Amino acid sequence: MTELTRRQRQIFEFLRDNYERFAYPPTLDELCESLGMASRGSLHKHISALIDAGLIEPFSGSKQTGIRLTAQAQRDYAACEHALPYVGKIAAGKPIEALADVHYLPVPALLKSDKPCYVLQVKGDSMKEAGIFDGDWVVIEQRDYARNGEIVVALIDNHEATLKYIEQSPGKVLLIPANSAMTTQIYAPEQVQIQGILVGQMRSYRAH
Amino acid sequence: MTELTRRQRQIFEFLRDNYERFAYPPTLDELCESLGMASRGSLHKHISALIDAGLIEPFSGSKQTGIRLTAQAQRDYAACEHALPYVGKIAAGKPIEALADVHYLPVPALLKSDKPCYVLQVKGDSMKEAGIFDGDWVVIEQRDYARNGEIVVALIDNHEATLKYIEQSPGKVLLIPANSAMTTQIYAPEQVQIQGILVGQMRSYRAH
DNA sequence: TTTTTATGTTCTCTTTATGTTCTCATTTTA
DNA sequence: TAAAATGAGAACATAAAGAGAACATAAAAA
Numbered sequence: 001m002t003e004l005t006r007r008q009r010q011i012f013e014f015l016r017d018n019y020e021r022f023a024y025p026p027t028l029d030e031l032c033e034s035l036g037m038a039s040r041g042s043l044h045k046h047i048s049a050l051i052d053a054g055l056i057e058p059f060s061g062s063k064q065t066g067i068r069l070t071a072q073a074q075r076d077y078a079a080c081e082h083a084l085p086y087v088g089k090i091a092a093g094k095p096i097e098a099l100a101d102v103h104y105l106p107v108p109a110l111l112k113s114d115k116p117c118y119v120l121q122v123k124g125d126s127m128k129e130a131g132i133f134d135g136d137w138v139v140i141e142q143r144d145y146a147r148n149g150e151i152v153v154a155l156i157d158n159h160e161a162t163l164k165y166i167e168q169s170p171g172k173v174l175l176i177p178a179n180s181a182m183t184t185q186i187y188a189p190e191q192v193q194i195q196g197i198l199v200g201q202m203r204s205y206r207a208h
Numbered sequence: 209m210t211e212l213t214r215r216q217r218q219i220f221e222f223l224r225d226n227y228e229r230f231a232y233p234p235t236l237d238e239l240c241e242s243l244g245m246a247s248r249g250s251l252h253k254h255i256s257a258l259i260d261a262g263l264i265e266p267f268s269g270s271k272q273t274g275i276r277l278t279a280q281a282q283r284d285y286a287a288c289e290h291a292l293p294y295v296g297k298i299a300a301g302k303p304i305e306a307l308a309d310v311h312y313l314p315v316p317a318l319l320k321s322d323k324p325c326y327v328l329q330v331k332g333d334s335m336k337e338a339g340i341f342d343g344d345w346v347v348i349e350q351r352d353y354a355r356n357g358e359i360v361v362a363l364i365d366n367h368e369a370t371l372k373y374i375e376q377s378p379g380k381v382l383l384i385p386a387n388s389a390m391t392t393q394i395y396a397p398e399q400v401q402i403q404g405i406l407v408g409q410m411r412s413y414r415a416h
Numbered sequence: 417t418t419t420t421t422a423t424g425t426t427c428t429c430t431t432t433a434t435g436t437t438c439t440c441a442t443t444t445t446a
Numbered sequence: 447t448a449a450a451a452t453g454a455g456a457a458c459a460t461a462a463a464g465a466g467a468a469c470a471t472a473a474a475a476a
Contacts, residue, residue: 027423028424041426044424
């Protein structure tokens with residue numbers, strides 16, 4: 001993937017920051033107007049470059065219905081550049097509590113992988129025997145599969161998110177807490193969607 | 209690699225210190241303005257020298273999209289400025305195992321205090337019930353006193369260094385492990401020299 | 417269905433931005 | 447004083463960006 005030019009970055013950032021403002025996936029003509037450009041053809045060059053870079057995609061196959069950001073384009077893009085996005089808090093049994101405004105946390109290379117990562121703050125004690133405490137920050141590699149024994153962020157029934165050890169066998173998935181007061185949960189594979197793998201952890205001992 | 213001139217060093221330091229302020233990799237014209245220069249051609253000479261020295265590079269091949277610091281320069285910078293000295297390993301019951309060559313670890317501001325800090329790697333399980341495991345990195349604020357209940361790096365009898373909870377009362381000092389298999393040690397105050405306080409912690413889950 | 421319109425794509429051409437290479441003058445340093 | 451360093455500015459080459467025409471085809475309308 002070749003590096004973006006300045007204008008391409010500008011346009012991507014415009015899309016990233018203003019995408020919600022469009023009622024429908026914006027067409028080239030609409031984008032031209034928003035960007036103050038007169039030529040669809042010129043814009044198309046930039047859009048193509050962004051598609052090649054994997055940052056945006058046609059809304060539905062090759063049909064003529066506008067463009068949209070690729071899944072997590074914003075996140076990936078940020079990940080290549082500087083710090084990691086801090087996206088919210090994760091507590092066993094609840095959806096990830098997303099922040100209205102994602103901000104970015106510098107994270108030592110030591111604690112990341114070379115894949116896109118993001119940061120969550122842990123709520124609750126479900127992993128305390130693994131040394132992961134309430135309030136700790138965890139660095140999560142974005143990935144949709146796991147090896148047994150890894151600690152994963154899993155979304156259950158499209159609703160609850162949780163941080164647990166995983167054990168997968170044919171027909172069932174075990175999500176195992178590191179807290180003897182809690183019990184292992186057993187699910188059907190289709191109930192569990194892996195959202196990432198724990199690769200790093202940080203704790204601050206200062207009072208807040 | 210030839211030596212930098214004074215101006216070249218000045219310009220490099222400016223770049224290093226202000227790189228983040230540029231929304232996009234800066235162009236020669238932008239740099240001219242920032243540096244208060246009138247001539248792109250003059251600046252170009254310095255920039256070329258810095259490229260030859262391996263400190264900066266064109267952002268994207270030879271294309272016209274501005275310049276950036278090389279990865280090496282960024283690392284060096286991080287090492288001098290934002291990073292903490294990694295001085296060695298600490299295991300209960302032994303002196304700190306100092307490294308021959310101290311190197312530097314970038315540490316998020318979140319995990320430090322505003323006082324001088326350094327980094328140790330933990331050996332052993334004496335604090336495992338406090339979620340501090342073998343292999344973790346701990347950020348230590350350099351300080352020679354502690355409040356009761358803080359986790360400290362303590363030097364005992366000028367010989368052993370250890371990471372423990374501290375409880376001080378008139379005439380005695382308790383160093384308390386967070387491991388029910390280990391016992392609290394009681395010392396006379398003059399035996400114990402506090403070397404720092406735990407303020408942050410990091411763990412990597414990647415295999416090494 | 418057929419026709420029309422909207423949308424994306426491809427192309428050429430022009431303009432602008434950016435980096436590069438000069439010369440020359442001035443300042444700093446040995 | 448001589449050499450090196452620095453800076454201004456002109457001239458140039460080329461990458462990047464933009465305008466606009468022409469076309470293909472999906473979507474919508476008749």
